[in-house]
Amino acid sequence: MNYEGVLTKMKTEFGDPIQYYLIFDTDFIHVNQLLNRQLSISFVRYQCLACGKDKKIFRQGYCYDDFYNQPQVGDWVIRPELSTAHLDQEDRDLAYEKKMQLQPHIVYLANSSNIKVGVTRKSQVPTRWIDQGAHEAIELVEVPNRYLAGITEVALKDQVADKTNWRTMLKNEVVDEDLVAFKAKLKEFIPEEVQEYFIDNGKETEIHFPVLQYPTKLKSLNLEKTPDYSGVLKGIKGQYLIFEDNTVFNVRNSEGYVVRLEVQ
Known part of the structure; x- marks a missing residue:
């Protein structure tokens, strides 16, 4: 074929x-x-x-x-804390940016090679975790826009990694972690304006790859x-x-x- x-x-x-x-x-x-x-x-x-x-x-x-022209690859995609659509401020295409930024976002913990914090649109759960090769993940907060998700991720970077070691992930040199317990420890580091969006319940999602x-x-x-x-x-x-x-x-x-x- x-x-x-x-x-x-x-x-x-x-x-x-x-x-x-x-x-x-x-x-x-x-x-x-x-x-x-x-x-x-x-x-x-x-x-x-x-x-x-x-x-x-x-x-x-x-x-x-x-x-350097398309809105799909603006800096706010990689660095969500740079999102400005909630302020009615355009980066490259305000209509597109409002569509993508002003919707529910999830800040999550995922374990691919180690525990990391990440941001994704709610509609991309669990796709984002799959794409990262995570074998387990859990939702941390659900916020109404990308900016709030971004500042939460930044606040948590001092406590948990935001990168995946792709070599470790592919070799499957991974350790199962208690993400529920880890999530509880991180709550105090979430920005004050995001505390109300913390997800108190919820369980780990397990992912198995072919x-x-x-x-x-x-x-x-x-x-x-x-x-x-x-x-x-x-x-x-x-x-x-x-x-x-x-x-x-x-x-x-x-x-x-x-x-x-x-x-x-």
């Missing part, structure tokens, strides 16, 4: 295990069905997710010009350096494909790359 299309992050469905899909313009692939099969990936060209042109991808699927074999030594596949690769797919975790030879491929980091896939 042969497929060709521009890569975007894999779509997921919550299940036991998580179900993964690659979506192309005219086709889709249920990636779980490719486990234990030989998969060949070939880089064809670039296709910016905004302008659609064959221009070198700069970051997050966008060419250089669009990365992995038959975890890598022991990681080799990251970069399609610019290695435009043709072939290997036996052994697992999917976060937004990574894991192969039998310890090669791992970050699909999300390769958004905007047009690829040709051959399944044997």
Whole structure:
């Protein structure tokens, strides 16, 4: 079977295990069905997710010009405390920013390689946790806009990490933690204006990934350096494909790359 299309992050469905899909313009692939099969990936060209042109991808699927113009990749996306839509102040596109920022957001704890704090729109739970490769997560606060979520995350960074060690996550060198107890300890560090949004109840969400074999030594596949690769797919975790030879491929980091896939 042969497929060709521009890569975007894999779509997921919550299940036991998580179900993964690659979506192309005219086709889709249920990636779980490719486990234990030989998969060949070939880089064809670039296709910016905004302008659609064959221009070198700069970051997050966008060419250089669009990365600094498109509202989808404004600084507030990575740093939610910079959100200003609640003040009626525009960054790049106020209508878009109001749509995305002025909706319920969750500040959460997730355990991928260690316990980390993060922010996501409520509509993206549990998708955000899955994309990060978290095997357990819990909601901390639910706030009405992105700004309040952002200042909460900043306030908690001195108490808990805000980054995931992707190597540890992919090797599955993880320890189960009592997130309920950890959440209770963090309550006092939440900003005063957010205290009323603390979620007193709630339990951990456990996430199981379709992995038959975890890598022991990681080799990251970069399609610019290695435009043709072939290997036996052994697992999917976060937004990574894991192969039998310890090669791992970050699909999300390769958004905007047009690829040709051959399944044997």
